[in-house]
Amino acid sequence: MHPALSVIVFTVASGIGYGMLMLLAILLPTAAAPADRLFGAVALGLALAAIGGGLLSSTAHLGRPERAWRAFSQWRSSWLSREGILAVLSLLAIAALALVWPILAAPAPCIDATVILAGLLSAATVGATAMIYRSLKPIARWHNGWTVPCYLALALASGSLWLAWAGAATGEADVMPRSLAPCLVLVAAAVKAFYWRHTDRMQPVSSIGTATGLGGFGQVRPLDPPHTAENYVMKEMGFRIARKHAAKLRRIAGGLGVVAPLLLMLAGWMVPALDGPTILLAAPVATIGVLVERWLFFAEAKHLAMLYYRADVA
Amino acid sequence: MTGLPTPGATRLGLVIDLDICVGCHACAVNCKEWNTGGTAGPLTDLMPYDAMPDGVWFNRVHSYEVGDGAAGRTVHFPRSCLHCDNAECVTVCPTGASLKRAEDGIVLVNEDICIGCKLCSWACPYGAREFDEDVGVMRKCTLCVDRIYDEARPEAERVPACVSTCPASARFFGDLGDPASDVSRMVEARGGMALMPELDYRPTNRYLPPRPRGGGCSSHLNSPALEPAVPEGTGFLGWLDRLLSA
Numbered sequence: 001m002h003p004a005l006s007v008i009v010f011t012v013a014s015g016i017g018y019g020m021l022m023l024l025a026i027l028l029p030t031a032a033a034p035a036d037r038l039f040g041a042v043a044l045g046l047a048l049a050a051i052g053g054g055l056l057s058s059t060a061h062l063g064r065p066e067r068a069w070r071a072f073s074q075w076r077s078s079w080l081s082r083e084g085i086l087a088v089l090s091l092l093a094i095a096a097l098a099l100v101w102p103i104l105a106a107p108a109p110c111i112d113a114t115v116i117l118a119g120l121l122s123a124a125t126v127g128a129t130a131m132i133y134r135s136l137k138p139i140a141r142w143h144n145g146w147t148v149p150c151y152l153a154l155a156l157a158s159g160s161l162w163l164a165w166a167g168a169a170t171g172e173a174d175v176m177p178r179s180l181a182p183c184l185v186l187v188a189a190a191v192k193a194f195y196w197r198h199t200d201r202m203q204p205v206s207s208i209g210t211a212t213g214l215g216g217f218g219q220v221r222p223l224d225p226p227h228t229a230e231n232y233v234m235k236e237m238g239f240r241i242a243r244k245h246a247a248k249l250r251r252i253a254g255g256l257g258v259v260a261p262l263l264l265m266l267a268g269w270m271v272p273a274l275d276g277p278t279i280l281l282a283a284p285v286a287t288i289g290v291l292v293e294r295w296l297f298f299a300e301a302k303h304l305a306m307l308y309y310r311a312d313v314a
Numbered sequence: 315m316t317g318l319p320t321p322g323a324t325r326l327g328l329v330i331d332l333d334i335c336v337g338c339h340a341c342a343v344n345c346k347e348w349n350t351g352g353t354a355g356p357l358t359d360l361m362p363y364d365a366m367p368d369g370v371w372f373n374r375v376h377s378y379e380v381g382d383g384a385a386g387r388t389v390h391f392p393r394s395c396l397h398c399d400n401a402e403c404v405t406v407c408p409t410g411a412s413l414k415r416a417e418d419g420i421v422l423v424n425e426d427i428c429i430g431c432k433l434c435s436w437a438c439p440y441g442a443r444e445f446d447e448d449v450g451v452m453r454k455c456t457l458c459v460d461r462i463y464d465e466a467r468p469e470a471e472r473v474p475a476c477v478s479t480c481p482a483s484a485r486f487f488g489d490l491g492d493p494a495s496d497v498s499r500m501v502e503a504r505g506g507m508a509l510m511p512e513l514d515y516r517p518t519n520r521y522l523p524p525r526p527r528g529g530g531c532s533s534h535l536n537s538p539a540l541e542p543a544v545p546e547g548t549g550f551l552g553w554l555d556r557l558l559s560a
Contacts, residue, residue, distance in 0.1 A: 061432070062430050062450075063428075063430020063431075063432075063445065063452075064430045064450040065429070067429045070411075070429055071408035071409055071429060071431070072408075073409060073410055074408050074409060077317050078405065078406050079406070080408040080431065132406075136406075137402065137437075137439065137513055138436070138438065138513070206439070206510050206512060206513065212376075212378060212389075212391055212521075213332075213509055214389055214524075217381050217385075217387070218380050218385060219380070219382065220379070222376065222377075222379075224377035226375050226376050227371075228367075229367050229368060230368070231371070232444040232447075233435070236436075236445070237436075303441075304439040305438065305441030308376055308391075308440075
């Protein structure tokens with residue numbers, strides 16, 4: 001599948017913002033995170049910027065962005081519609097949280113109720129985003145049980161790193177238990193490794209034989225294509241990258257998204273003087289890794305329609 | 315509404331005979347011609363006179379080699395929307411622009427409300443939908459809905475443009491929901507195939523498989539006249555053969 005930059009930026013950025021809210025919904029009511037107003041302003045400002053920027057980026061993928069409001073109507077059947085509604089509801093909840101926490105400093109029960117609501121809506125939004133891909137039968141790399149866990153785990157891991165960033169930036173060293181971010185990064189790495197292991201070993205259910213109905217007559221080989229230049233279907237569904245690049249990019253994603261932030265956090269833990277700078281560095285470095293991972297999520301996905309053009313690519 | 319209707323009694327669609335199709339692309343060309351001027355038009359062409367022309371077509375004709383040796387054959391394969399009963403291009407649509415009609419089963423795009431998110435094209439395993447970069451909306455085969463119900467035309471012309479133009483009569487249009495219709499009987503008699511049945515999209519359109527080969531000239535590889543010449547060793551030709559072989 002063609003890796004559209006607008007969709008990659010949207011899923012990664014909104015994952016960061018929603019991941020931060022999912023974690024705050026647990027950390028704030030249990031008093032594991034400080035109710036400090038400056039920390040709240042920076043954390044929620046970051047989350048709102050990531051989600052808002054991501055949503056704006058996603059409209060760049062549309063042919064008619066001025067009609068985007070129409071996407072809220074078909075929630076009964078469409079995961080994209082559900083995602084749109086949930087995204088707006090969670091944005092409203094986060095805005096309400098910004099009002100009661102950093103702006104008004106309302107009583108704790110009020111803040112707790114709002115952050116739990118925002119966290120639940122955020123988790124539902126990330127789940128709906130993943131379900132858009134999970135529900136597409138023609139794309140086997142997406143249509144499997146690991147897609148939704150991947151999106152949730154990566155949102156939590158990158159959200160934890162940026163929450164730590166907000167803490168370091170505001171001088172709040174203990175915004176969460178020390179081991180939380182490294183653990184979430186490791187969990188995300190494990191889930192993504194299982195995703196790759198599973199999707200690398202999948203046996204295709206369809207072939208050029210079932211796509212044309214001609215499989216019973218022998219091996220089917222494309223002879224003449226229908227058109228001399230690439231059409232929309234080939235450009236959108238036929239994006240291919242060399243396998244050696246895929247393997248290299250997976251290592252880059254793992255190095256930047258997992259190894260680098262873990263080493264940085266370890267360095268900060270062993271040398272207290274480095275604690276702040278390493279955390280400030282860990283989140284952006286890991287985000288580059290997640291962007292590479294998301295690029296691969298699209299670029300490695302093969303679409304069954306390509307069977308009609310080249311038997312070996314779907 | 316992007317929920318799928320309960321399949322009605324009428325299921326309009328195409329039957330394509332792969333035994334007859336000669337791969338002339340007339341159906342694709344007439345489809346383009348009709349639909350660029352019909353209610354679905356214009357169908358965008360991008361850089362039509364350039365080295366890499368691009369544009370929206372509802373119908374594409376592939377050619378395949380099938381089988382090997384004496385059993386091998388060339389099969390021409392027109393590919394367009396199959397108007398599935400379980401059309402996931404419809405259910406994934408966030409706006410309701412993608413729809414399946416209850417009264418005749420035709421799958422359409424309402425281009426006035428389509429936002430061009432392309433998700434329906436991702437949901438279609440048959441590659442039947444093409445994005446129009448000029449207008450920013452998704453396009454697809456309408457089964458010539460603006461022809462087949464046009465009472466101003468003589469009844470014989472109320473068929474999709476691809477069917478009316480096929481010079482080999484390889485394309486048939488009719489009600490596949492009616493077991494007594496000509497197209498249904500054709501599918502029954504010839505073992506009409508649904509494409510990728512394993513995905514359960516339940517396409518309406520059917521493809522009639524190539525007929526089994528008979529004897530005679532159907533395979534030149536077995537023709538005695540084309541066996542390598544074996545010199546008899548006698549007469550002038552035999553003498554010439556020995557002379558040249560020396």
